[in-house]
Amino acid sequence: DTGVSQDPRHKITKRGQNVTFRCDPISEHNRLYWYRQTLGQGPEFLTYFQNEAQLEKSRLLSDRFSAERPKGSFSTLEIQRTEQGDSAMYLCASSSHIGYEQYFGPGTRLTVT
């Protein structure tokens, strides 16, 4: 399967702990996106990379959130000092330089207790 993969698929953590999620995009895709999705809502944009450069971050993204894509391939999303409000599905998507459509991974479901 050469689709977008995410790890882990589920994460349960206690409030105040740090968590890190990984996304592996489709190999030839240069754009990578992170979204957050809560129940009954559509994906909400968090941040976007073109190759290794982080080009845009949502104003909704607090300082506790950071993302990297060090070699322009896989990406990590870290949430520091997690809060219960961070509980959500975190989606990763990638797209190629010649298209606008995005290919989504299965998501990482975060539960903060």
Added chain:
Amino acid sequence: AQSVSQHNHHVILSEAASLELGCNYSYGGTVNLFWYVQYPGQHLQLLLKYFSGDPLVKGIKGFEAEFIKSKFSFNLRKPSVQWSDTAEYFCAVMSGGSYIPTFGRGTSLIVHP
């Protein structure tokens, strides 16, 4: 900020009924338009897209959507739904020159056999 409205949050149909899901957006310039679908237990996938040209676009599984610029709309249609069409449907809009889509909150479709 751009916004996307999906007016029907929950739709319940019987097999063979016709389907139309509404999508309206707020951006007045050039847009790229998408419908994504999420089947139970699966990740988001592209159903169809509009970039330019014929405003009536056809997608997978017999779905089509019509771009009406004057109404800022991109409604999704299918003449005869099947039980396997049960899913969440998301409309997304990307303003011209941007690589970041805005998603609607989604419509949950349940098709009874």
